[in-house]
Amino acid sequence: MIPAPAPTTSPWRGGRWLFGAVWLLFMAYPIIGVVTADAGWGVKGILLALLGIFIIVYVLLCVHAMFTAPVRAASRNLAIAALTLIGVALLPVLHTEAFAISPFVMAAVAFAAPWRTRYALAAVVAIVASAILVPEFFGWGIDTGFLVVMVVVGLTMGFTRVMRDGERERDQAAQRQRDLNAQLAVVAERERVARDVHDILGHSLTVITVKSELAGRLVDLDPERAKTEIAELNALAREALAEVRSTVGSLQTPELPSVVASAASALRAAGIEAHLPDPDEDVGANATLFAWVLREAVTNVVRHSGATRCDVTLTPDRIAVVDDGHGSPLLTYGNGLRGLAERVGACGGRLAVESDARGTTVTATVSS
Known part of the structure; x- marks a missing residue:
């Protein structure tokens, strides 16, 4: 069995957003810095609110950049600008500690910036350079260990951006x-x-x-x-x-390999996780019949099931299409499945449809 390409379902449902949010543990440093800063609680409240906005914008940007369809370039630019301005707003109170949020800004640039690679790399270098020059200009001093971490993070983010863009170009060329x-x-x-x-x-x-x-x-x-x-x-x-x-x-007459490829594309577009058989699997004389079954069953999954997953198993004398949708007894009376049952029966086989609240299973069996 080979899985279909990853679907574009909501990252909030599977907890995948935690991949980007887990690094927010390091936001404890600027938060503690604000709480312990020598400033009034009015200023501290404003800065804590800004850090809250920073966290929300960062998580949303990471989630949409990594797991969903790309958002508009203007929206991504606005989000990166907001993160940068919040960092600037922290400088008068936190001084050098304000640069604790710079790794998050570099990650946002590396993963989400719509700019060309050289501009994104220039932005990462500018962030690292500002961590050196700004404290030096104001005489705040800077921790050498922190500076090393900044350089390492900057190099890592720059390398990540180069690798990601290279992979994207290869995917586009392959497409x-x-x-x-x-x-x-x-x-x-x-x-x-x-x-x-x-x-x-x-x-x-x-x-x-x-x-x-x-x-x-x-x-x-x-x-x-x-x-x-x-x-x-x-x-x-x-x-x-x-x-x-x-x-x-x-x-x-449909051909099984092309129907498998078409099914993968349709399920992916519908946001349904798919596990499909090898399109080159040899099922003998039943290949054409099973192609008809697969095409009709997947069409019903995409149109009517409300499923999040679809599994297809295939042997020389049997094909089964199983989804985890809401099911419907009406599916057993549709014209498409009725015609499919006649087609399977004409080949000496039997079509079975089982549908309930846990999902639907369409099975075609042909006597060997």
């Missing part, structure tokens, strides 16, 4: 190649169909034309032979029609 291969496959299929139609109709219509002209000339000269030619013409026309229908029918 462009897949799109090109798909276009080439369509072109090749069109050429094949054109050849088949030409081979079928070109020859058949030529013979039909010749025989019809001959029959027209023989109607008065040799009626019996004209009848023979017309009979052969009719037989040839029926044969050509059957060949055309066969060609069209082969175009409408």
Whole structure:
């Protein structure tokens, strides 16, 4: 079994947001710095509120940057600007301790900044440089150990950004190649169909034309032979029609590998976690039938189930599509499944549909 690509479900449901939030433990340092600062409680209250806003913006930015569809560039820029301004607002009270939030700003730039890589790296370098120059300018002094941590974090974030952008470029190049291969496959299929139609109709219509002209000339000269030619013409026309229908029918027959790929794409787009069989798995003569079953079952999962997970198991004589949706007894009476049951029955098999509040299972079994 191979899993489909990760779906774009909400990160709040699975607790994945904790991956970014766990590092907020280090926000204890600036919070303690504000509480113990030599300032009035009015100022402290404002700074603590700003730190609360900082935490919220940081978590939201990390969650949307790492786990969901990309937000607009303007929104990401605004969020990074807000984090930076809050850090600046802390400087008059916390002095050097205000730079304790700089690793979070560098992480936001590395993971979420919509800028080009060189600009993001320049921003990381600027943050590290400010941690050195600002305290020096105001004579606050700086902890060497803290400075080392800043440099290490800056290098790590910069390297992370370079690696992430490189991986994204490779993924985009691979996607462009897949799109090109798909276009080439369509072109090749069109050429094949054109050849088949030409081979079928070109020859058949030529013979039909010749025989019809001959029959027209023989109607008065040799009626019996004209009848023979017309009979052969009719037989040839029926044969050509059957060949055309066969060609069209082969175009409408689904292939299991392409249906598996299409199912993965549809489930991913619907935010459903999918576990699908290997598209190259050999199931023998039942491959076409199971492709029909898989296509119809996945269509129902995407449209009606409300599921978060879909599992497909496949053997040479059985396919099962299981989802964890809300289920519905109406699914057993749909036109699609009724037609599918007839198709499976015509192949000597049996289609079973079980649906309740825990989900739906569609199983097609063919006697070996």
